[in-house]
Amino acid sequence: MRIPPASKHEATREATAVAAADVTGSFPMAIDGSAFGWTAGADEAAGVLARFADAGGRLVCTADHYAGGRSEVMIGRWLGTLRDRSSVIVATKVGRHPDSPGLSARAIVRATEASLYRLATDYIDILSFDGEHPEMPIDESLEAVDMLRRAGKVRHLSASGYTGRRIAQVQGFAASAAYPVFRTAIAEYNLLKRNPFERDLAPTLLRLGIGGIARFPLAHGLLASEERGRLIHTEGRATEGAIDHVGRHSARVREAVRRVAEEHDVPLRCVALAWVMCQSEVSAVMVRASDIDQLDGQLAALRVRLTRHQLSTLNRVSA
Secondary structure, X not given: OOOOOOOHHHHHHHXXXXXXXXXXXXXXXXXXXXXXXXXXXXXXXXXHHHHHHHOOOOEEEOOOOHHHHHHHHHHXXXXXXXXXXXXXXXXXXXXXXXXXXXXXXXXXXXXXXXXXXXXXXXXXXXXXXXXXXXXXXXXXXXXHHHHHHXXXXXXXXXXXXXXXXXXXXXXXHHHHOOOOOEEEEEEEOEOOEOHHHHHHHHHHHHHHOOEEEEEOOOHHHXXXXXXXXXXXXXXXXXXXXXXXXXXXXXXXXXXXXXXXXXXXXXXXXXXXXXXXXXXXXXXXXXXXXXXXXXXXXXXXXXXXXXXXXXXXXXXXXXX
């Protein structure tokens, strides 16, 4: 028998999770396609996507500018091999491609049409505004998405790299004008970078019923390294982002993650991913993989069940 929520706050969290699952699917992981065309070739990308789908995954995230568009092309080739296109939730971002920069109506329509062509699909499940672009009136951007939605080319709208305040502003305007509203929001979130998400974004997502999609859950690979004092980039590509986290705080967090990982007899990355997936405002965690072995190593996190004591320890050390 289902136990009812203990409070109005918990009921709101549950309703948000259900609404987000309608958009992102119920699987707690998503594929981050930024490795495709960069550290993963066409065959590797197809292998990763196939293994992800076999594991029950549905949400595949990319952007029109990743690898100059090659990420979308590789995903599109794989989509063409499927018997049922609707079994996959395709999300892409527009706003940063050099051919269609910004969020003007012209840029959004042009970028979306180009993404549809590269993805070899008739529709995009989730279209994200990549960055706030405050120079562009939001009504123009929303009008373009509304036109694309009415044409059946876009189903849902998302925000990437937005503050909670900006999401609330856009959401209020969109609701009052019957424009498409944000259904998901993409943001960096991990044990080494908590405050921007938890203090600013998460309360807004909870209040508005928007699902959170966590990027860089391994802190650009720092939370995947098994060796003390050495960076091992296992999120799909080496980035400079990990350097920003290096210091005494990250050392303490990594040591706490290591102890929990030893208790479960799993790699560090599994504990780091499991912690993010435990957060109620997170609908899906995005994982990057250049090959099947990397993906399998991250899918293993689905089997990790952190105890309350372990969660408390990780929360305290990473605060």
